[in-house]
Amino acid sequence: MNDNTQREENTLIIDRLHESLSADKPDIARELLMQMHPSEIADVLESLPLKAREAIWCLINPKLEGDVLSELHDTVRAELLEQMQPQEVVEVTRDLDTDDVADIIQGLPEEIQDSVLRSMDEQNRQRLASVLSYPEDTAGRMMNTDVISVRADVSLDVVMRYLRLLGQIPENTDNLMVVDRENNYLGILALANVLIKDPESSVGENMTGETGIPAQTPANEVAKIFEQRDLVSAAVVDEKNILLGRITVDDVVDVIQEEADYTLRSMAGVTDEDMFTPVLWSVRRRVAWLCINLATASLAAWVVGRFQETIAQLVILAVLMPIVANMGGVAGSQTLTITIRGIALGQLSKSNTRSLLLKEIGVALLNGLVLAAVVTLIAIAGFDQPKLGLIVGLAMVLNLFTASLAGTLIPLGLKHFGIDPAVAGGMLLTTVTDAVGFFTFLGLATLLLV
Amino acid sequence: MNDNTQREENTLIIDRLHESLSADKPDIARELLMQMHPSEIADVLESLPLKAREAIWCLINPKLEGDVLSELHDTVRAELLEQMQPQEVVEVTRDLDTDDVADIIQGLPEEIQDSVLRSMDEQNRQRLASVLSYPEDTAGRMMNTDVISVRADVSLDVVMRYLRLLGQIPENTDNLMVVDRENNYLGILALANVLIKDPESSVGENMTGETGIPAQTPANEVAKIFEQRDLVSAAVVDEKNILLGRITVDDVVDVIQEEADYTLRSMAGVTDEDMFTPVLWSVRRRVAWLCINLATASLAAWVVGRFQETIAQLVILAVLMPIVANMGGVAGSQTLTITIRGIALGQLSKSNTRSLLLKEIGVALLNGLVLAAVVTLIAIAGFDQPKLGLIVGLAMVLNLFTASLAGTLIPLGLKHFGIDPAVAGGMLLTTVTDAVGFFTFLGLATLLLV
Numbered sequence: 001m002n003d004n005t006q007r008e009e010n011t012l013i014i015d016r017l018h019e020s021l022s023a024d025k026p027d028i029a030r031e032l033l034m035q036m037h038p039s040e041i042a043d044v045l046e047s048l049p050l051k052a053r054e055a056i057w058c059l060i061n062p063k064l065e066g067d068v069l070s071e072l073h074d075t076v077r078a079e080l081l082e083q084m085q086p087q088e089v090v091e092v093t094r095d096l097d098t099d100d101v102a103d104i105i106q107g108l109p110e111e112i113q114d115s116v117l118r119s120m121d122e123q124n125r126q127r128l129a130s131v132l133s134y135p136e137d138t139a140g141r142m143m144n145t146d147v148i149s150v151r152a153d154v155s156l157d158v159v160m161r162y163l164r165l166l167g168q169i170p171e172n173t174d175n176l177m178v179v180d181r182e183n184n185y186l187g188i189l190a191l192a193n194v195l196i197k198d199p200e201s202s203v204g205e206n207m208t209g210e211t212g213i214p215a216q217t218p219a220n221e222v223a224k225i226f227e228q229r230d231l232v233s234a235a236v237v238d239e240k241n242i243l244l245g246r247i248t249v250d251d252v253v254d255v256i257q258e259e260a261d262y263t264l265r266s267m268a269g270v271t272d273e274d275m276f277t278p279v280l281w282s283v284r285r286r287v288a289w290l291c292i293n294l295a296t297a298s299l300a301a302w303v304v305g306r307f308q309e310t311i312a313q314l315v316i317l318a319v320l321m322p323i324v325a326n327m328g329g330v331a332g333s334q335t336l337t338i339t340i341r342g343i344a345l346g347q348l349s350k351s352n353t354r355s356l357l358l359k360e361i362g363v364a365l366l367n368g369l370v371l372a373a374v375v376t377l378i379a380i381a382g383f384d385q386p387k388l389g390l391i392v393g394l395a396m397v398l399n400l401f402t403a404s405l406a407g408t409l410i411p412l413g414l415k416h417f418g419i420d421p422a423v424a425g426g427m428l429l430t431t432v433t434d435a436v437g438f439f440t441f442l443g444l445a446t447l448l449l450v
Numbered sequence: 451m452n453d454n455t456q457r458e459e460n461t462l463i464i465d466r467l468h469e470s471l472s473a474d475k476p477d478i479a480r481e482l483l484m485q486m487h488p489s490e491i492a493d494v495l496e497s498l499p500l501k502a503r504e505a506i507w508c509l510i511n512p513k514l515e516g517d518v519l520s521e522l523h524d525t526v527r528a529e530l531l532e533q534m535q536p537q538e539v540v541e542v543t544r545d546l547d548t549d550d551v552a553d554i555i556q557g558l559p560e561e562i563q564d565s566v567l568r569s570m571d572e573q574n575r576q577r578l579a580s581v582l583s584y585p586e587d588t589a590g591r592m593m594n595t596d597v598i599s600v601r602a603d604v605s606l607d608v609v610m611r612y613l614r615l616l617g618q619i620p621e622n623t624d625n626l627m628v629v630d631r632e633n634n635y636l637g638i639l640a641l642a643n644v645l646i647k648d649p650e651s652s653v654g655e656n657m658t659g660e661t662g663i664p665a666q667t668p669a670n671e672v673a674k675i676f677e678q679r680d681l682v683s684a685a686v687v688d689e690k691n692i693l694l695g696r697i698t699v700d701d702v703v704d705v706i707q708e709e710a711d712y713t714l715r716s717m718a719g720v721t722d723e724d725m726f727t728p729v730l731w732s733v734r735r736r737v738a739w740l741c742i743n744l745a746t747a748s749l750a751a752w753v754v755g756r757f758q759e760t761i762a763q764l765v766i767l768a769v770l771m772p773i774v775a776n777m778g779g780v781a782g783s784q785t786l787t788i789t790i791r792g793i794a795l796g797q798l799s800k801s802n803t804r805s806l807l808l809k810e811i812g813v814a815l816l817n818g819l820v821l822a823a824v825v826t827l828i829a830i831a832g833f834d835q836p837k838l839g840l841i842v843g844l845a846m847v848l849n850l851f852t853a854s855l856a857g858t859l860i861p862l863g864l865k866h867f868g869i870d871p872a873v874a875g876g877m878l879l880t881t882v883t884d885a886v887g888f889f890t891f892l893g894l895a896t897l898l899l900v
Binding site for chain 1 (some may be wrong): 717
């Protein structure tokens with residue numbers, strides 16, 4: 001989130017591209033694009049409105065188009081692909097990794113998918129079909145099929161001659177995969193070992209036994225395995241332990257970023273949107289979220305409605321009630337964030353839920369007392385209203401207590417029912433803290449003041 | 451955020467560790483820990499209350515202690531280090547990478563830092579001092595000094611013999627670094643090329659020219675470079691282009707995760723906290739945030755206070771006003787999330803701010819009209835209050851319009867003044883939408899109803 005030169009540079013380039021487009025000087029734009037890396041171009045495309053995106057797309061070096069496409073977010077990519085002829089799609093995907101091709105063509109109409117598949121040779125078609133047979137966001141869909149496998153009984157010298165024959169080694173190859181005659185996965189041979197170990201020794205003597213990642217493994221679990229083991233690449237196997245391909249760390253980095261981005265966006269109800277999603281799409285996507293909120297906010301308003309008589313007698317209550325509700329919401333979202341994070345990291349289990357709950361209740365009560373003291377002091381010193389101050393303070397303590405319960409139990413409950421706590425947690429929480437905040441404050445006032 | 455077996459397993463292990471501790475069966479706990487990877491142990495430690503953490507720490511295989519420490523979050527690590535003798539710290543850090551040692555000892559009192567430094571040999575001490583001389587969260591602090599460098603004029607055959615002599619190649623070495631006689635960084639030689647290219651050809655013929663990452667580069671920019679270029683490792687250089695060390699992708703993955711985590715936590719005002727931060731620490735950290743919120747919430751309440759007369763005449767206004775304020779807050783946080791994300795990705799620049807603003811205003815007005823229609827219909831059909839419904843609807847349109855302005859301009863303004871929009875943006879936004887929501891609704895009601 002910090003300022004920094006890279007991002008500053010990015011925004012400068014965006015400004016200059018804009019200028020050259022609006023001044024109708026495509027040559028300058030083309031020259032700017034020439035100096036950029038495919039993923040930088042993808043970044044810039046995402047930062048432009050739809051029309052400018054199409055103008056820029058025509059200026060990109062055709063050789064880079066495939067790489068740029070594979071770096072784009074799904075929705076932006078879909079927009080650009082819609083404008084392309086089947087033959088163009090075939091051209092563009094020709095030199096990409098299998099997992100990137102799978103990513104690109106999955107969203108296309110079936111006839112274009114077929115053209116792309118038909119244009120491939122038999123081996124590549126089979127590989128792509130194998131990747132496409134796994135659901136999105138699984139290890140099978142993340143894998144590349146460009147894996148180099150060797151057998152355990154050959155010597156390192158033979159491996160080295162084999163690699164020379166191949167003439168090139170795929171990017172991010174830190175390990176060769178060791179298999180038996182039936183292509184069962186056995187483990188890895190570090191490329192470094194081929195270089196430094198005795199050429200007469202066998203692969204088996206220098207390999208490390210490993211279990212492969214099953215193709216059905218969810219993408220976020222793959223990310224966790226990479227992170228925990230500091231991997232650069234890992235083998236993907238089917239249910240019979242047959243080697244299918246490998247996952248490389250660059251794809252894992254993308255998964256981690258997408259997951260963080262997804263959490264951030266889903267908490268606000270704007271998943272699938274970027275800065276220049278067309279207005280009508282945005283409206284369609286956000287209005288459902290706003291309508292649900294209208295319903296939950298009405299619930300809180302209904303609580304206030306029960307106390308109209310009290311308010312009519314003492315209008316100052318209407319002035320102060322939003323403060324009590326608001327503080328509960330803020331304190332609750334602190335607890336909620338800690339809990340959602342614990343769930344996401346797999347750190348929250350049956351045995352420590354109680355400790356967390358007790359701790360959060362303790363924090364809430366102490367914070368509540370501090371705030372109640374502050375509020376009461378202000379009420380006495382500033383407004384000469386000690387009783388009112390005490391009631392606000394007491395209601396705040398009760399609402400903060402409720403907030404700590406809701407902030408812990410709502411996400412756990414949602415998870416129990418298989419609902420993503422990041423999506424619905426915040427809204428449910430504010431409903432509870434608003435309703436309880438209004439109820440405790442107006443209820444106490446009715447009992448003690450009116 | 452999805453359920454999955456890895457996390458389920460994690461929580462199962464946590465439960466079993468808990469059981470074995472409370473049943474006073476340390477042997478079972480020790481056995482469980484034996485099967486775990488250092489980063490899994492770190493995960494489990496973070497998911498336990500402080501006391502249990504210390505009990506588990508004593509059971510960990512001493513050889514793994516250093517690796518576990520380097521995987522822990524700063525605050526949890528600091529707690530454990532506090533309990534250790536200087537000599538223990540020396541033991542624990544002996545076999546770690548320079549960047550990990552730097553991470554661990556930076557938080558220690560100076561006398562312990564000195565003992566650790568004194569216990570190292572001259573070369574390692576100098577390396578550590580070089581890493582420690584750069585600020586936290588820069589490339590210099592992330593780098594390892596275990597880099598293998600070769601000169602451009604030697605043959606691949608010589609390189610291969612040199613690697614054999616070394617006997618081992620550091621983890622995550624995909625490239626050798628090419629330097630001249632003065633250790634100026636020139637570019638990279640892929641390890642794969644040493645294997646497959648003509649042994650008689652020179653390093654210079656097979657290398658790729660690259661510029662190194664300056665040591666002062668911020669960590670999040672380093673992450674962006676790795677992500678954009680799909681790197682496994684990259685050279686770090688000083689201002690004179692002298693090769694200092696290298697950064698590997700495993701450290702970059704940590705930076706990406708920490709940054710996402712930081713954004714999530716700072717939006718709720720709970721940075722530096724985890725599930726089992728002691729109650730008093732949590733209170734100290736959260737109460738400041740809550741007090742600022744008390745002040746901003748009071749501002750909104752002050753607005754309501756200006757309309758006490760109106761409310762006294764028509765109490766139903768007090769019932770409906772939270773709905774208008776709430777909807778503005780929710781819609782505004784959608785715009786805010788899109789804007790903060792655009793800033794973080796470096797996609798928001800002078801030239802496209804206007805397009806974003808116009809788009810968000812358009813979305814707000816359309817959403818506002820839809821919601822106003824819904825509210826008016828409900829008011830007519832359900833409560834026979836067409837005029838009140840219209841006023842709620844109109845106030846909502848105005849507040850959603852305000853929310854779209856605030857959601858775009860607040861984060862841009864904060865960024866302009868060097869403040870992280872993720873930290874203060876949400877709070878400022880709700881202050882604006884609450885105040886404006888109350889003002890427009892009660893103001894309109896005063897004009898048209900009373």
